[in-house]
Amino acid sequence: MYFASDNAGPVHPNVMAALEAANQNYAMPYGADRINEEVVKRIRAMFDAPEAAVYLVATGTAANSIALATLSNPWETVFCSPMAHIQEDECNAPEFYMGGGKLTLVPAIDAKMTPDALRKSITAEEVRGVHGPQRGPISITQVTERGTVYSVGEIKALTAVAKEYDLPVHLDGARFTNALVSLGCSPAEMTWKAGVDAVSFGGTKNGLMGVEAVIFFDPKHAWEFELRRKRGAHLFSKHRYLSAQMMAYLANDLWVELATSANTNAARLASGLRQCPDVRFDFHPDANIVFASFPRSAHKRLHDAGAIYYVWEGTLEGDDPDEMLTARMVCDWSISDDYIDRFVALVKG
Amino acid sequence: MYFASDNAGPVHPNVMAALEAANQNYAMPYGADRINEEVVKRIRAMFDAPEAAVYLVATGTAANSIALATLSNPWETVFCSPMAHIQEDECNAPEFYMGGGKLTLVPAIDAKMTPDALRKSITAEEVRGVHGPQRGPISITQVTERGTVYSVGEIKALTAVAKEYDLPVHLDGARFTNALVSLGCSPAEMTWKAGVDAVSFGGTKNGLMGVEAVIFFDPKHAWEFELRRKRGAHLFSKHRYLSAQMMAYLANDLWVELATSANTNAARLASGLRQCPDVRFDFHPDANIVFASFPRSAHKRLHDAGAIYYVWEGTLEGDDPDEMLTARMVCDWSISDDYIDRFVALVKG
Amino acid sequence: MYFASDNAGPVHPNVMAALEAANQNYAMPYGADRINEEVVKRIRAMFDAPEAAVYLVATGTAANSIALATLSNPWETVFCSPMAHIQEDECNAPEFYMGGGKLTLVPAIDAKMTPDALRKSITAEEVRGVHGPQRGPISITQVTERGTVYSVGEIKALTAVAKEYDLPVHLDGARFTNALVSLGCSPAEMTWKAGVDAVSFGGTKNGLMGVEAVIFFDPKHAWEFELRRKRGAHLFSKHRYLSAQMMAYLANDLWVELATSANTNAARLASGLRQCPDVRFDFHPDANIVFASFPRSAHKRLHDAGAIYYVWEGTLEGDDPDEMLTARMVCDWSISDDYIDRFVALVKG
């Protein structure tokens, strides 16, 4: 019963098969493989963005950090939510890749920045001339780190503020497809049509071994990104194995199928938990992440049964069986209904 | 009527005389001058810290950034108040000198971090292993950016929290002596005896042309600081002119005399403003900075008379003569009673 | 006929099988997988280094840059040969990871630094106190970028110079096993017993998809490396797929088998070329890289037949059919005898 993260699950068999297939031939290294050409074409078509610059890297932190460094200068500050992955979980990677930049934390409701808070944060900078940090990119995480999903309208409202101040917008889409499925919109609608300039298009959490695409809708960023990727040591010599994963992901809408499956799993989990007395939802589970609080006694039952998930607030140790502890439960595409139902049953007690 | 900053005023005549005196001879460059030896001795004696490493730089930002970089690693975060100079007014210099580090903003009351808020900020980091930023130095500004002064007890309470987590403490003392005079304690009492590890000991805002000392009470930091100073381009070839300024500053307690004068000036200003109807103090003016709000009509009178200070909140333009606008007024040692009284009279109307 | 690089060839079937096997289960992310534990144990045993810190990354540039950053300070200079990969082919990645460090190019014979040249380079630094760069690590590439191999004695002679000045030694072993097989010694003999402190232990060029181990014989470097890896964005969430590759590589001495095969292929190629008139060897092909010069006419025959390799010096275009152009030919484990013989036949004409 692995609900700890969507990076604990397996790679989809189609992806494994694509790796096998890619292994039958020699290929030019460093992104000059033919499969990569196909990937670029496919992503441009999917996003209805024929000019887009598209690159592959192997980790989400690489996608975010190199994209943000490409969109910014070291004397700028990136606007993001206080729980943004780039703030909380990348060990200062964005500051490192930016060459000594800063992040400004924009107050968020349900882990989503609001346009008003964003405007307030932006206008608080660049009022001291050369002295303060200069305004830099906005970074939006979609699905958010608390499992909520920005509506297209909410994204547009944020990018409208950014555009007012001529600032670029980055979308950290580690769970891009889970959000897309949740919203039922097209990739273009959730990104450039909504004012987004660059996307970290995640694959690793959705059935790949380790590939993320970075997409710039304006190709002027292409060469700088390539240089930053190389000197960040993220240009793979055997690049075709990244390309092959991504190609399998895009083929036959596997990406959508897997995210749909993950979201459905989370919905089943949430629905089950809703039936339990003493369960309180901390955030609305819009995609494949569920934050819910329930009594310590239920946590202990789960723990004893070997369920794996994060106790996000509070600690298992403690005498009071009724104290509410918060759980973060993430469903990947592969979690079985059976496991979900067992998990719920254990909460129910 | 210059109340904009204590960096608008003149250099004290003794300091000018010392520069003239230093100019009579040849001297070895890069800190090997004899006056520097005297400076180091004197500062060690003043701080009752015979082992301290003492260095001169020319700007406060250099003192802060190089000191913090020496005390930290690039994967760490520095804990400071949201209005800290290092956060608001150094264009990401600390992040640059740290090699891509971070600042964590600790909620403050009257511009002072509280021990509870500090502990909460510290314990919120390093709970995600290698993923989050690691805990780094605490940086305390004394006098704070809002003109308040930490008591020795308040400093001790913060450093006690820092020591619990084995974190070093830096004191940004751009207005060190104004605070010292305000508290009536000794340099040792306000620093290492209170748990401070490194000090930016300001001179520029208190009658020098451009010199700050950086003091590490543990000399193990010495060589690293020297290398960081050099590669930051802050090692002066004609270093003796920094030494001479600092020596004149320390001689005959000029530093104390000047800060006393600045604080007395601010007290006179505050006392005068207290007599005015419609003046509200935004922070307690503990040293030489006064934050007070008064009606737009008073601001207009000041402006028309050529008074120079910052309108901190609100804007001079506006129809309502009674709207309260906040002023930041800084007194340096040289402001005359006459100017202060004229300023007050203009507020009074 | 792919002789362009050992990164053009396929992944060994055992490695593919190990990936499949790893895909059958859930696993904790970020290196907490069980296979990683096995990898660490196995590498420690192989190197007879029970205390060693062992980490996996996915690219050789990551291994080199993060290892060197961990061994150095930003004010230092790394001593390496003028044709070192870290100098020529990493787009300033070492300087970036070091936080603004430097490389000092030590004159080399047959792409190998000599002890005398190294001593001269070292003693030319740190003679200007704080002004010049400080002495940092020595980085030795084994197999060198020109296909030669340092003998164990040659490594010892270099590390002896390094130890004289108390400098750490890094071995860039992108082709570690090819060198090992060439020398017929043990991993310990080629590394820590010869005075090496840290190793980039390559797998990607020798049959893996994309995995290199970084080994520090002194575990004091462990935590710093982990933090630098994370903030460099090189800590994989689905780390088990790196572990699985490396485990398959080490099992049943596959690593040695593959390198032996690659070296044997290169020897066959060299031997064939030696039979051709008008072929001159530019460097002694000690492992799996052959540098040889032959007439343009031969290059044209190869080119027309679709052979892929680098024309290292000179250019295919040109009228003189007899002009000697230098080829770099790299053999991976998978190159067939047939291809090698066809290649030689084309050179022969």
Add this chain to the structure above:
Amino acid sequence: MYFASDNAGPVHPNVMAALEAANQNYAMPYGADRINEEVVKRIRAMFDAPEAAVYLVATGTAANSIALATLSNPWETVFCSPMAHIQEDECNAPEFYMGGGKLTLVPAIDAKMTPDALRKSITAEEVRGVHGPQRGPISITQVTERGTVYSVGEIKALTAVAKEYDLPVHLDGARFTNALVSLGCSPAEMTWKAGVDAVSFGGTKNGLMGVEAVIFFDPKHAWEFELRRKRGAHLFSKHRYLSAQMMAYLANDLWVELATSANTNAARLASGLRQCPDVRFDFHPDANIVFASFPRSAHKRLHDAGAIYYVWEGTLEGDDPDEMLTARMVCDWSISDDYIDRFVALVKG
């Protein structure tokens, strides 16, 4: 007898007087002082460059590092001579300010890069696509670190190569005026008319306390430089004291007078040494630096008499009185004829 460096001598009395004068008034900080406006106007006029961006910093390393960072990207390499100050004497400051850049050492004759060597160095880069460092600025030191001076024709020949590859050219003019006087040309002729894009215009070594101007002939670099200066901690609050020094320097051609004096002093020294048997000149003393070799016995006489200069090659200790040791002797404007003659007499023996 201070011949160690031109940073050992005094500040010119006119400059001291200007500091006194600037001290009579309040002034806006951070470069908003009126004297700075005058400085900018004057420098633009002097260089016949009405659009130029002009900034003041306090150290030569700051001028060089921030100028080069402004002209380059972190993935580029700066072309300079192997004895360039930026390579040898700035503790990796350029690499730090560039954010992890590189320097490529161009072979030099008499400390001057040659156009052929420069072209060879440039064409050796950017032949490996994204893998190698990209071509960046050329940095020329004028007066060179060995006391020679590039003719205007020699500068033009280098900048012509740079322009071929569309690379910007920086002139490290720590001893700008000594070169100018030596050549007898105008500032424009030695800089932008000869193809130079940015200049570190030194004052510190020529009678100032600590001021260098940075001049960009294309003002598009202005704002980036301002931000880099600030975050490098090189923007002075009491900036007027930098402005005042520079203004006094430029007034009445003091800058030319001082450099003329320094060069004349060096010529007198060289002329005297030329009379001595056993003196060999290592470089032609074109400006105010003399490199000459003479027997240890002469060095010992100088040393016993308290003469201060660098023994550049060889060491004073040693038995052989006839062994030739190389001296570096630098004359500033203030060295008296008497001292020079005494120095020469001691060499003569």
